[in-house]
Amino acid sequence: MAEAVDPAPAPALEAVAVSKTYPGSPPVHALHEVTLSAQAGQHVALVGRSGSGKSTLLNLLGLLDRPSSGEIRLAGTDTGTLGDRDRTAVRAGRVGFVFQAFHLLDYRTAAENVEVGLLHAGVPRRERRARALEALDAVGLSNRAHAAPATLSGGEKQRVAIARAIVTRPTVLLSDEPTGNLDSISAENVLAILDSLKPTGVALVTVTHDPQVAAAADLTVALADGRVIDAAVEG
Amino acid sequence: MRHRRDRPAARSLRRSGGGRAAAARDIVTEAALSLLGRSGRAAATALSVVIGVAAFVTASGLTATAGASVNARFESFAAAEVTLADSTPNASTPAFGPGALAAVRGLPGVRGAGDLWSVPVRATAAATLFAASDSPYVQYVPSVSVVAASPGLLSADHASYKFGAGLTTVDAHVHGDVVVLGATAAADLGVRSPDGQEAVIVDGLPFVVIGVFKGVQSDPSLLTDAIVPDSTARRLWGPPHSGSQLDIAVDPPAASQVEHEVPLLLHPEDPTRLQGITLAQPPIVQPAVTSDLTSLLTVVTLAMLAISIAGIAVTMYSSISERAFEVGLRRALGATRLNVAAQFIVESLLVGAGGAVVGIALGVCAVVVIAKAHAWLPVLDASAIAVAPALGAGVGALAGLLPAFRASHLDPVEALRR
Numbered sequence: 001m002a003e004a005v006d007p008a009p010a011p012a013l014e015a016v017a018v019s020k021t022y023p024g025s026p027p028v029h030a031l032h033e034v035t036l037s038a039q040a041g042q043h044v045a046l047v048g049r050s051g052s053g054k055s056t057l058l059n060l061l062g063l064l065d066r067p068s069s070g071e072i073r074l075a076g077t078d079t080g081t082l083g084d085r086d087r088t089a090v091r092a093g094r095v096g097f098v099f100q101a102f103h104l105l106d107y108r109t110a111a112e113n114v115e116v117g118l119l120h121a122g123v124p125r126r127e128r129r130a131r132a133l134e135a136l137d138a139v140g141l142s143n144r145a146h147a148a149p150a151t152l153s154g155g156e157k158q159r160v161a162i163a164r165a166i167v168t169r170p171t172v173l174l175s176d177e178p179t180g181n182l183d184s185i186s187a188e189n190v191l192a193i194l195d196s197l198k199p200t201g202v203a204l205v206t207v208t209h210d211p212q213v214a215a216a217a218d219l220t221v222a223l224a225d226g227r228v229i230d231a232a233v234e235g
Numbered sequence: 236m237r238h239r240r241d242r243p244a245a246r247s248l249r250r251s252g253g254g255r256a257a258a259a260r261d262i263v264t265e266a267a268l269s270l271l272g273r274s275g276r277a278a279a280t281a282l283s284v285v286i287g288v289a290a291f292v293t294a295s296g297l298t299a300t301a302g303a304s305v306n307a308r309f310e311s312f313a314a315a316e317v318t319l320a321d322s323t324p325n326a327s328t329p330a331f332g333p334g335a336l337a338a339v340r341g342l343p344g345v346r347g348a349g350d351l352w353s354v355p356v357r358a359t360a361a362a363t364l365f366a367a368s369d370s371p372y373v374q375y376v377p378s379v380s381v382v383a384a385s386p387g388l389l390s391a392d393h394a395s396y397k398f399g400a401g402l403t404t405v406d407a408h409v410h411g412d413v414v415v416l417g418a419t420a421a422a423d424l425g426v427r428s429p430d431g432q433e434a435v436i437v438d439g440l441p442f443v444v445i446g447v448f449k450g451v452q453s454d455p456s457l458l459t460d461a462i463v464p465d466s467t468a469r470r471l472w473g474p475p476h477s478g479s480q481l482d483i484a485v486d487p488p489a490a491s492q493v494e495h496e497v498p499l500l501l502h503p504e505d506p507t508r509l510q511g512i513t514l515a516q517p518p519i520v521q522p523a524v525t526s527d528l529t530s531l532l533t534v535v536t537l538a539m540l541a542i543s544i545a546g547i548a549v550t551m552y553s554s555i556s557e558r559a560f561e562v563g564l565r566r567a568l569g570a571t572r573l574n575v576a577a578q579f580i581v582e583s584l585l586v587g588a589g590g591a592v593v594g595i596a597l598g599v600c601a602v603v604v605i606a607k608a609h610a611w612l613p614v615l616d617a618s619a620i621a622v623a624p625a626l627g628a629g630v631g632a633l634a635g636l637l638p639a640f641r642a643s644h645l646d647p648v649e650a651l652r653r
Contacts, residue, residue, distance in 0.1 A: 059648050064567060085571055092569020099651065103564045107272020119261055120569030164568075 010076025011037035012203035013061060013172045018070030020056050020226075030056040031226040033070065038203035038219075040171065043194065045217035046207045053226040054207040055176060061205060062095050062174045063087045075171065092120040096165030096202075100177035102157040104149040110160045111136060111145040117164040135163035139193050155186025162193055166202070173197065175206040179213055191216055262574065266581035270589075276554060277586055283546020284590025284630060285597065287539035288623050292598025293605075294535040295619035298528040300606050303614045315487055316391070316453045317494045318512040321479040323505075330479040330508065335501050336385055339481070342496060344489020349388025349482055352475035354381040354468050356438040358414065358461035360424045379420040381437055382460040383468030383475070389415065391484040392451040397421075398428055399446030402464050412467060414442035417458035418449040424461075435461060438471065453482060481509070540630055543590075547583055547634035555642050556653070562642050563650030572643040579639035580632055587631020591624045 020031040031053045038044045046054045059065040060072055063079055071078045074094060079087060096117075104113045114132035123131060136142050139159040149157060158178060165173055175194065179187035191213055194204055206213055214220045222230040270277040321330035331350045339348045357378035389401040401415055414435055416426060426433050426444050434441040442463065451457050468475075485493050498506035555562070562575055570578075599615060606613035 062567070064647050064651075088566070088569055088571050091567060097567045099564075101560070103560055103651070105272070105561065105564075108268065112268075116565075117568055119265070119565075120571075120574065125257065125261070 009040070010073070012040045012042075012075060012201075013038045013205065014071070014073040014076075015057065015061060015067075016071040016073065018057070018060060018067045018072065020053075020060060020065070021068045029226055031060070031067070034223070034226070034228055035070075036221050036228065036231070038172070038205050040201040040203055041198045042219065043198060043204040043206065043217040045214040045220045046205065046223060047209070047214050047220055048223035048229075052223040054223055056226075057223070058174050058176055058205065058207050061172070062097060063091050088120075093122070093168060094171045096168060096170035096173040098158070098161050098165050098173065098175040098178045100180040102149075102154075102161045102181075104157055104160060104164075106149050109146050109148060110141060110152065110156075110163075113149065113160055114164045114167050117167045121168045123168075131167050132163070135167035136160070138166065138196075139163045140189075153186065154182050155189055158182060158186070158190050159193060162190065166197060166200075169200075170202060172203050172205065175204070175208075177207060177209065179208070179210050187212065258574070259577075262577045263581055266578050266585060269578070270582055270585055276550070277589075280547055280550040280554075280583075281586045281590030281593070283550075284543045284587050284627050285594040287543040287546075287630075288591045288594025288627055289597040289601065290594075291536055291539045291626075292595050292615075292619055292623060293601040294532050295616040296598060296602030296613065297605060298532050299614040299616045300602060300611050302528055304611045315485065315490070316393075317483040317485055317490055317497070318453060319481045319483070319494070319497055319509040320512050321477060321508060322510045323508050324477040326477065326508070329474055331481055331501065335481075336387065338500055339483060339497055340387070342493060342500070344486045344493055346484040346486065347387050347391040348484070349385040349391045350465065350479055351382050351384040351388050351462075351482070352468075352479040354383050354463070354472055356381050356472065358420070358424065358435045358437045358442070360426075361434045361436055361441060377423045377425075379416075379423055379459060379461050381468075382457065382462050383465045383472075384462050385465045388482055389448060389451070389462070391482045392453055392457070393484065394448040394457075395450045397447045397449040399444070401446055401448065402462065412437075412440060412442045413445045413464065415446045415448065415462045416444055417460050417462070418447055419458045420461050421447040423459075437461065437463065440471075480512075540626075543587070543627070543630045544634040547586060547631055548637055551579065551583055551635060551638040552641065555638055555645070558642070559645060559650040559653040562645050563647045563653075566645075566647035567651065575645075576639040576643035579642050580635040583635025583638070584628045584632040587634070588624050588628040590631075591627025594627070595620055595623050 014035075014037040016035055017033045018031055018035070019029070019033050022028040022030060034053070034057060036044065046057060048054050056065070060067050063072065063082075066080070071080055073079065074090065079090065082090065104110075105116065108116070111129065111132045114135050115128045118128045118131060133142060133145055136145050139162050141156060141159050141163065144152065144156060144160075147156075149160070152160065158181075162178070165175075173194075178194065179190055182190060187210065194206065195216060197204065204217075206217065208214055218233065220230075220232045221228055222232075323330075336348050336350060339345060358381050359376055359378045384402065386402045394401055397418055399415070402413070414437065416424065416435070421427075421444075424435050426435065426447065433444045435444060436442070442461075448458070481497070483493055483497065494511045498509040502508045565575060565578075566572075599620070602615060603613045
């Protein structure tokens with residue numbers, strides 16, 4: 001009798017033949033049948049010139065937008081059939097976002113900004129502060145928990161933003177130019193933090209122009225004119 | 236494009252969520268923190284509500300204050316004096332015979348009393364005695380009506396004097412032909428400053444002017460009359476035949492009792508001969524005044540609502556652009572459209588309620604200051620003060636609907652790019 005073999009686990013995140021066309025005259029074809037996947041614990045870098053479709057793809061992967069065709073799958077489940085409320089709920093619990101401009105609320109402390117990430121994730125209020133402090137500790141900012149964003153450096157702000165993204169313990173972390181506004185030392189710190197997340201099993205997808213970030217990724221996918229022109233496994 | 240919902244897929248991807256009560260508490264907390272974090276903008280947003288509610292509370296307070304003041308004046312005016320008139324023409328007996336005034340003055344609650352009646356003669360200026368009688372022109376000779384009054388009448392009417400004094404018993408019996416003029420009558424007859432030398436002519440006889448009064452409480456028509464002592468009038472023109480009137484100054488609580496007792500006292504055989512005269516009818520006038528003030532309050536309230544709604548809506552609507560990234564961020568972090576809309580509405584509601592509280596304080600201060608400046612007793616409408624915060628909150632929530640709708644329908648991708 002043949003021994004049962006466990007099937008390979010589904011990728012944490014997949015884009016399958018995804019296209020995106022913006023209506024207009026003429027319509028803009030931002031993506032053409034893009035396919036890629038990110039396994040749990042894998043870091044995928046999306047590179048390409050401005051207008052190549054990187055950010056469009058990231059928004060589709062993060063369920064902020066819907067593809068015109070193709071599928072976005074999370075843990076093997078097609079998200080195309082989900083209604084808006086369910087997509088929102090999935091974002092809240094499974095997807096983390098890091099933005100180039102940090103997007104911190106300037107009237108809240110670092111810890112409170114991190115707690116905002118838990119607001120819609122179903123985490124009881126009494127647990128939020130502890131989770132936020134834990135996330136800040138993970139990015140090396142436990143001593144700045146009560147600092148206002150205005151008093152933080154650019155690198156610290158981005159680390160707070162990363163803490164906000166990982167505080168929900170997402171399965172996918174999407175970053176859009178996370179080092180774009182940082183000096184080289186801060187960029188290295190942020191990159192090190194992102195790298196340190198891989199053992200937790202989170203799939204990282206990072207849009208970047210930074211060769212250092214691309215070099216640190218496990219897989220680099222190059223886009224041009226909305227198409228995948230190259231996919232290279234790093235190192 | 237509409238998407239068919241796939242519940243099993245949703246369940247496999249969703250993580251457990253909190254209860255609705257917890258979500259509502261989170262929204263209120265987020266709204267409050269958002270307002271505190273932008274306290275300057277929140278204050279600017281609340282300004283229209285502050286002004287509107289202050290105007291509302293001020294208007295309602297002044298309405299209540301003015302209403303109370305008007306009521307008090309009507310009541311004191313009506314209650315401090317009783318006037319009884321002889322309703323029987325050409326009666327065989329005088330309405331107020333010898334001893335009548337003394338009997339009335341002896342009643343409990345009566346402070347003073349005096350009777351009066353019209354005399355069928357006119358008073359003219361003294362200079363008319365010396366006017367040329369052979370003038371080819373018909374000359375205008377000013378004259379005023381003459382009223383006979385007992386010495387206590389002007390006192391009972393609370394007369395105030397411009398010059399001299401009123402009639403006394405001594406004047407009537409010792410000095411003989413004297414007269415007191417109402418201010419209007421004095422002006423008509425050219426009497427400016429009686430000093431014992433001024434006289435007017437009544438029925439061809441000179442009467443010395445001993446006083447000019449400028450105000451009476453109950454019967455302003457006396458200001459146009461020349462008033463002679465009742466004893467003089469009886470001596471010269473006989474007793475009154477009809478139209479006599481009795482003015483009685485009373486303690487306010489005794490007014491109705493006195494009005495009821497005097498006819499029985501003076502004419503027990505026919506109490507209906509004396510009829511009470513009420514110069515002002517508070518039950519008729521007061522509702523009219525109250526109605527006018529209520530109309531004013533309604534207009535102010537509607538204006539307040541419109542200004543407040545517009546103020547909040549415009550300010551919040553214009554703030555959405557600068558808060559777009561926050562909306563995009565919250566949507567990315569899992570906030571639904573309803574969550575975003577609810578936060579904007581709650582923020583607007585809190586602004587409205589907070590503005591209303593400040594507006595109440597300002598309105599109360601305004602009422603007190605204005606009332607004090609006019610020597611009124613400030614009266615605050617408790618219901619208006621109680622309802623104002625709820626009104627402010629309602630106005631805020633209403634004003635927040637449009638901004639909330641716009642914010643909740645921002646495309647998160649576009650919002651995050653701003």
